[in-house]
Amino acid sequence: MANKGLLRATLTLLAGGALAQALPLLLGPWLTRVYTPAEFGQFSFLWALASNVAVVGCARYEFALPLEAEASPAAVLMALCARVLLVVTAVSAVVGGMLWAWQDLAFSWLMPLAVLAAAATQWLTLWGMRAQRFHLLAWARVLQYGGGALLQLVFGLLSLGVVGLLLGPILAGLATAALLARPAPLGGWAGLWRVPSQALRAMATKHRDFPLFNTPHAFVGALQDSVAMLLIAAWAGDAAAGFWALALRYCKAPAGLIGGALAQVLYPRLVAAVDGPEALRVVRRTMAVLLLLSAPLVLALLLGGPWMFATLFGQAWQPAGEVARALAPYIALHFVASPLSVAMMAWRAQAWGLRLALAGQVLFVLGLAGGLALGGLVGAAWGVSAAMLAYFTYFFWALAHWQNFPRVGEHVSIPA
Incomplete structure (x- = not known):
């Protein structure tokens, strides 16, 4: 019955994700004809930077929400997330101002709104996951991704340039956060600001592994995209950064569709696993299915990446197809x-995950920089694929043979 529940929930989110991803994919050929590669490159740089901050917008405390079964401590945790997000958004406004002064990016004033939209959506998605409101989560994905692409097209037709590319996902993200904000936590949304500081400190201490280990892990992981865009733009220009961004955006769409839906169901499933052997069975089965599903993807990109991109997005975007072919293994x-x-979160292995992620980021940057020096943009893509092969192979082996599971009753209660 548990496996049936996992499958049913995954299919629900997958259906919503399919519709959500279909709109950006279908609108892609129009978007690449109303925006230039250079505009995509500038947008991708700022969006990658905002996403880098947003991924730790609540210090990853939101990922502890599925661990809190009772309404009262969950409300305290929500209050903690809200306060952290407020601080991070304020800091991102300062960062946006610095970018404006440093790089003369007139659109960097949108930085705090981009951070708020992305971080609030992630936070409230975990709130929906805790309540297992999978139908609502499915529609939220449609609004976030499909709505963002539609707005980008509208703003592109209005010739808003980079600002239009940014406003699309920002407005869609804020609308998605509003949709996911129901039901309100215990005490209501206004009540989050009346939670005693003692309860907040106790909750922060209880789940300190998330900011201590998972926050730097997530930040370093997201930093990968920011560093890549910075290196490529500095080495080969904004247009090259646009080719790289488009290749990753569309090649990673299946991961966003299937992987995103599966992750939202897999996390609470692993948390609820009664013992280590059951958790390992779930992970190994999931890994095997995903490996089978990835084979047609990599084959299609290797055989026809340049042709597909040139046909779909216009001849000017064929270099993005060359990048996609080289990135296929990665x-x-x-x-x-x-x-x-x-x-890693379900098994309280954030410290191990952080160490592994740091090693992975070093390999990624070395592969990217070495490839850029030896073979330009396409060489960078092949360098990344080669460098990350060893990293992911070890990661899969370690998860499939994991032994250090959390002890039963490890978590302690928090005073209200």
């Missing part, structure tokens, strides 16, 4: 690893 490995990463 894309396939990332497709498998993305949903499985929640196992």
Whole structure:
């Protein structure tokens, strides 16, 4: 019955994710004809930077929400997330101002709104996961991704340029957060600001592993995209950064569709696993299925990546197809690893995950920089694929043979 519940919930989220991803994919050929590669490159740089901050917008405390079964401590945890997000958004406004002064990016004033939209959506998605409101989560994905692409097209037709590319996902993200904000936590949304500081400190201490280990892990992982965009733009220009961004955006779409839906169901499933052997069975079965699903993806990119991109997005975007072909092995490995990463949180292995992630980021940057020096943009893509093969192979082996599971009753209660 548990496996049937996992499958049913995954299919529900998958259906919503399919519709959510279909709109950006279908609108892609129009978007690449109303925006230039250089505009995509500038947008991708700022969006990658905002996403880098947003991924730790609540210090990853939101990922502890599925661990709190009772309404009262869950409300305290929500209050803690709200306060951290407020501080991070304020800091991102300062960062946006610095970018404006440093790089003369007139659109960097949107930085705090981008951080708020992305971080609030992630936070409230975990709130919906805790309540297992999978139908609502499915519609939220449609609004976030499909709505963002539609707005980008509208703003592109209005010739808003980079600002239009940014406003699309920002407005869609804020609307998605509003949708996911129901039901309100115990005491209501206004009540979150009346939670005693003593309760907040106790809750922060209880789940300190998330900011101590998972926050730097997530930040370093997201930093990968920011560093890549910075290196490529500095080495080969904004247009090259646009080619790289488009290749990753569409090649990683299956990971966002299948992996994102599966991760939202897999995390609470692993938390609820009665013992280690059951958790390992779930992980191994998931890994095997994802490996099988990734094979057609990598084959299609290797055989026809340049042709597909030139046909769909216009001849000017064929270099993005060359990048996609070279990134195919990395894309396939990332497709498998993305949903499985929640196992490190469910198994309280954030410290190990952080150490492994740091090693992975070093390998990624070395592969990217070495490839850029030896073979330009396409060489960078092949360098990344080669460098990350060893990293993901070890990651999959470690998860499939994990032994250090949390002890029963490890978590302690928190005073209200």
